[in-house]
Amino acid sequence: MEYDHRAIEAKWQDRWESERVFNVTEDPDKPKFYNVSMYPYPSGELHVGHVRNYTYIDLITRYKKMQGYNVLPPMGWDSFGLPAENAAIETGVHPRVNVEKQIGRMKEQFRKLGAGFDWDRELASHDPRYYRWDQWLFLELYDRGLAYKKEAPVNWCPKDNTVLANEQVVDGACERCGTPVEKRNLSQWFWKITDYADRLLDDLDDLQEWPERVVRMQRNWIGKSEGARFSIQVAGSESSFDVFTTRPDTIFGMTFCVLAPEHPLVESLISGSETEAAARTYIEEAGRFSEIERMAEGAKTGVFTGRHAVNPANKAELPIYIADYVLMGYGTGAIMAVPGQDQRDWEFATKYGLDIVRTVEPPAEWEGEAFLGEGLTINSGFLDGLRQAEAKASITEWLESEEIGEGTVQYRLRDWLISRQRYWGCPIPMIDCEECGLVPVPREDLPVVLPEVEDWQPEGRSPLAAVESFVNTTCPECEGPARRETDTMDTFVDSSWYFFRYADPKNDEVIFDPEKARYWMPVDQYVGGVEHAILHLLYARFITKFLHDIGLSPVEEPFARLFTQGMMVKDGAKISKSKGNVVAPDVYYEDFGADAVRLFELFVGPPTDDAVWNDAGVPGTKRFLDKVWKLGTTEFAYSDRERGSSDRDILSEAHRVLKRVTEDIDRFHFNTTVSALMSLINLLQDYVAGSPDRETFNEVFRLILLMLSPMAPHVAHELWEMRGYGGLLATSPWPEWDETLVVQSTVTMVVQVNGKVRDRIVVSADISAQEAERVAMESQKIQGWVDGHQIRKVIARPPNIVNFVVG
RNA sequence: GCCGGAGUGACGGAAUUGGUAGACGUGCAGCACUCAAAAUGCUGUGUCCUAUGGGCGUGUGGGUUCGAGUCCCACCUCCGGCACCA
Numbered sequence: 001m002e003y004d005h006r007a008i009e010a011k012w013q014d015r016w017e018s019e020r021v022f023n024v025t026e027d028p029d030k031p032k033f034y035n036v037s038m039y040p041y042p043s044g045e046l047h048v049g050h051v052r053n054y055t056y057i058d059l060i061t062r063y064k065k066m067q068g069y070n071v072l073p074p075m076g077w078d079s080f081g082l083p084a085e086n087a088a089i090e091t092g093v094h095p096r097v098n099v100e101k102q103i104g105r106m107k108e109q110f111r112k113l114g115a116g117f118d119w120d121r122e123l124a125s126h127d128p129r130y131y132r133w134d135q136w137l138f139l140e141l142y143d144r145g146l147a148y149k150k151e152a153p154v155n156w157c158p159k160d161n162t163v164l165a166n167e168q169v170v171d172g173a174c175e176r177c178g179t180p181v182e183k184r185n186l187s188q189w190f191w192k193i194t195d196y197a198d199r200l201l202d203d204l205d206d207l208q209e210w211p212e213r214v215v216r217m218q219r220n221w222i223g224k225s226e227g228a229r230f231s232i233q234v235a236g237s238e239s240s241f242d243v244f245t246t247r248p249d250t251i252f253g254m255t256f257c258v259l260a261p262e263h264p265l266v267e268s269l270i271s272g273s274e275t276e277a278a279a280r281t282y283i284e285e286a287g288r289f290s291e292i293e294r295m296a297e298g299a300k301t302g303v304f305t306g307r308h309a310v311n312p313a314n315k316a317e318l319p320i321y322i323a324d325y326v327l328m329g330y331g332t333g334a335i336m337a338v339p340g341q342d343q344r345d346w347e348f349a350t351k352y353g354l355d356i357v358r359t360v361e362p363p364a365e366w367e368g369e370a371f372l373g374e375g376l377t378i379n380s381g382f383l384d385g386l387r388q389a390e391a392k393a394s395i396t397e398w399l400e401s402e403e404i405g406e407g408t409v410q411y412r413l414r415d416w417l418i419s420r421q422r423y424w425g426c427p428i429p430m431i432d433c434e435e436c437g438l439v440p441v442p443r444e445d446l447p448v449v450l451p452e453v454e455d456w457q458p459e460g461r462s463p464l465a466a467v468e469s470f471v472n473t474t475c476p477e478c479e480g481p482a483r484r485e486t487d488t489m490d491t492f493v494d495s496s497w498y499f500f501r502y503a504d505p506k507n508d509e510v511i512f513d514p515e516k517a518r519y520w521m522p523v524d525q526y527v528g529g530v531e532h533a534i535l536h537l538l539y540a541r542f543i544t545k546f547l548h549d550i551g552l553s554p555v556e557e558p559f560a561r562l563f564t565q566g567m568m569v570k571d572g573a574k575i576s577k578s579k580g581n582v583v584a585p586d587v588y589y590e591d592f593g594a595d596a597v598r599l600f601e602l603f604v605g606p607p608t609d610d611a612v613w614n615d616a617g618v619p620g621t622k623r624f625l626d627k628v629w630k631l632g633t634t635e636f637a638y639s640d641r642e643r644g645s646s647d648r649d650i651l652s653e654a655h656r657v658l659k660r661v662t663e664d665i666d667r668f669h670f671n672t673t674v675s676a677l678m679s680l681i682n683l684l685q686d687y688v689a690g691s692p693d694r695e696t697f698n699e700v701f702r703l704i705l706l707m708l709s710p711m712a713p714h715v716a717h718e719l720w721e722m723r724g725y726g727g728l729l730a731t732s733p734w735p736e737w738d739e740t741l742v743v744q745s746t747v748t749m750v751v752q753v754n755g756k757v758r759d760r761i762v763v764s765a766d767i768s769a770q771e772a773e774r775v776a777m778e779s780q781k782i783q784g785w786v787d788g789h790q791i792r793k794v795i796a797r798p799p800n801i802v803n804f805v806v807g
Numbered sequence: 808g809c810c811g812g813a814g815u816g817a818c819g820g821a822a823u824u825g826g827u828a829g830a831c832g833u834g835c836a837g838c839a840c841u842c843a844a845a846a847u848g849c850u851g852u853g854u855c856c857u858a859u860g861g862g863c864g865u866g867u868g869g870g871u872u873c874g875a876g877u878c879c880c881a882c883c884u885c886c887g888g889c890a891c892c893a
Contacts, residue, residue, distance in 0.1 A: 002846090171890095212811085212812095213811070213812075213887080213888080216810075216811065216888075217811095217887090217888055217889085220810075220811095220888065220889050221888090221889080223889080223892070225892075225893085227893085243893080244892095244893065245893060246892095246893065247893080258893090300891070323891090324891085325891040325893095326891080326892095326893075327891075327892070327893090329892085330892045330893075331892070331893065332893095334893095335893045336893085337893085338893090342893070343808090343891095344891050344893075345893085347891090348891095410892080410893090412889090412892055530887085533888085534888090603819090603820095603831085603832070604819070604820090605819060605820060606820080609813095609820095610886095611819080612818095612819070614818085614819070614833075616832095616833055616834080617819085617832085617833075619833095620832060620833060621832085623832095623847095624832085626847095660823095663823080664823095667823085669823095671819095671820075671821085671831090672820095672821070672822095672830090672831080674831080674832090675820090675821075675830065675831035675832070676830090676831080677831095678830095678831055678832075679830075679831065682831090748827075749827095750826075750827050752826085752827095752873085752874075754873080754874090755872095755873060755874045756874095757827060760827070792873090793873060794873090795826095795873050795874075797826065800826055800827085801826050801827085801874085803826085803873050803874065804873090805873050805874095
């Protein structure tokens with residue numbers, strides 16, 4: 001029996017809104033639950049992949065609310081950034097106009113989904129009232145030396161015409177558009193996330209309720225290596241260079257040194273040497289190639305500088321090479337090369353005919369090249385005969401006593417490059433004065449408002465640079481003429497702290513009231529895509545620690561529990577606007593209703609896994625809801641007999657399902673909560689086909705509506721009201737299961753002979769082992785299998801199984 | 808190369824601690840209702856055989872165990888992360 005989902009859904013969406021069911025304030029008398037989904041880019045196209053995410057979040061909001069929590073479910077918009085700007089370049093419509101229109105459309109789609117958000121706290125990152133605090137944050141970091149401008153070789157995407165953070169370069173290509181990135185020497189703003197490397201790493205241990213995978217990815221990204229850093233003298237010269245190694249124990253095996261082509265010492269080394277011309281050619285070529293091309297070469301290349309270095313351990317003079325397999329961006333940009341224990345150095349040494357000395361004894365049968373395993377140290381003077389750990393300790397101590405080096409820790413993590421040469425972002429609040437140098441914009445002058453422009457085309461510099469009225473300003477210190485910084489900030493800056501602003505979204509005095517943050521933070525549940533496992537989540541953790549250090553955040557970690565959901569896939573690709581395979585939910589809302597869409601999104605598979613959109617799925621869950629509707633609105637021929645075992649059985653099943661649904665919601669197994677409810681509905685259909693008891697049916701159905709409420713809230717609310725259960729379903733308490741009803745009085749016991757199932761017998765749940773064995777043995781079927789055999793052993797695990805081992 | 812995850816019917820998937828493999832849904836087939844269809848309801852649906860019974864069966868091969876989708880070893884395939892990171 002079909003119900004009128006259009007009328008019902010509109011009715012309840014109005015009710016939730018007008019009764020302000022999901023608007024909350026701080027309430028010290030209630031436990032809080034801060035429930036956040038990663039705020040979306042307002043593409044204007046909410047698709048079924050998004051809907052999956054928001055169905056989960058809404059389910060949690062409604063469930064926790066019924067459990068008595070003061071639940072905050074906020075929503076906002078990641079409205080700055082390249083997609084909006086690129087759309088503007090294409091259409092000629094200002095990104096703000098477009099974004100604001102799309103926000104309106106998406107809000108409507110959220111409404112139609114029945115998602116409960118506290119819209120009073122809505123925020124958008126392109127709003128000056130929001131990005132003003134990005135700028136404030138920048139200044140706080142700047143004041144503490146954590147924001148700095150530096151010329152460095154940076155990743156440049158020639159298609160997007162902007163620099164990229166390390167985290168935005170995937171396999172040497174732009175994460176957004178796939179264009180190979182180039183290296184450019186540019187003066188850029190960095191945030192010093194490396195100062196927090198150890199804390200970001202150590203605190204991962206506290207994130208017990210994060211997916212292990214994400215924790216591992218972050219650990220990997222931060223990339224801590226322990227080793228030693230020491231100085232190497234250039235022979236016949238005053239100059240020296242530092243190297244970092246994780247294997248100081250192999251120092252006696254160093255047979256050459258390698259500097260990165262960009263290393264600052266290179267120029268003075270090659271100047272006037274016999275290989276100067278060849279070296280200059282090599283350096284120039286290395287600079288021309290992108291990282292992808294450099295790596296694709298395969299074979300290592302390099303060139304001799306003509307100069308030698310002195311191995312501090314044995315005073316041997318060793319050739320210094322330049323090679324692009326050494327990267328300027330990691331460690332010191334220079335290495336001691338130990339071909340005996342490093343495969344890369346081995347390859348380089350064999351190619352250029354350099355010496356190879358083994359300092360770790362490989363196993364007798366060793367036929368490989370560089371040996372990286374454990375063994376006794378050899379050819380290493382005072383280190384001979386030590387194992388690696390001892391040798392490392394010993395040589396590090398020696399380096400320190402000689403004052404040429406020290407044990408140190410090296411991170412793979414680099415500072416966060418936040419400048420972008422694009423229009424649609426938050427202006428960096430700095431001024432460049434000829435007299436005073438870089439001067440921060442005074443806080444009382446914030447926000448530095450993004451000016452209106454008509455040409456958004458980036459041409460290697462920010463479009464803001466062409467806006468004279470913006471660029472030309474006066475120095476806040478000397479009041480002389482000065483120029484504004486024209487780059488804008490990476491949009492990951494916006495998203496690195498927005499979850500604090502939700503706690504106090506309208507504050508014009510401070511970024512947020514620490515007291516409100518104290519009430520709401522940390523986020524109890526954060527839900528989003530795994531694609532943010534590194535980028536956003538690492539930056540958000542960094543900024544949270546910073547806000548903690550300046551006394552604003554009550555916590556050092558922003559997200560207590562993280563859930564990363566799988567993608568929605570169609571035609572073998574993630575559903576996205578750029579792939580052109582978007583499935584909009586609207587037609588399904590119209591034909592089957594939001595409840596059916598929500599239920600399918602939950603039912604489609606494990607929330608952590610990717611799921612394939614299936615057009616037949618929503619009609620399937622609608623069929624289920626129609627069955628629920630029919631059961632809830634039909635007047636059955638109730639019996640006036642005494643209550644009996646059939647009544648107890650269905651009630652008992654309802655409580656088992658309640659237990660299962662509760663536990664499965666808690667562990668994010670939403671797909672099985674739906675199947676459990678489907679089973680219960682099937683059993684209830686059988687029950688009413690017999691001679692149902694009115695009270696029993698009423699109670700079972702009441703439980704079903706309570707369980708259905710977070711999943712298919714509209715139809716559940718309507719039936720709740722129609723059947724007069726009282727109050728508003730959304731604020732009714734989540735039921736608790738009755739343990740005495742949950743336990744089964746009888747169980748189907750399996751009887752095996754030699755591990756094979758030979759019979760099934762219904763027995764009392766509290767049957768003893770002896771009794772179980774006796775009952776099993778009495779079975780005719782079992783008799784047939786054990787007759788004529790000797791019973792060697794009986795394993796009885798009442799009430800589930802009895803296994804006869806016969807020989 | 809290093810680290811991690813996954814492989815179950817035609818399909819999506821279930822199986823909480825080692826104890827009934829395939830719940831629930833989709834699809835398909837048959838039946839009922841109907842003039843007919845749709846919708847709905849009912850029944851069946853891993854596979855093979857000499858079929859009221861039995862053999863086999865959770866990527867492959869081995870192992871532990873009374874008993875393995877689940878634990879151990881080796882391998883294959885796919886997915887994700889890192890990757891000339893010293």
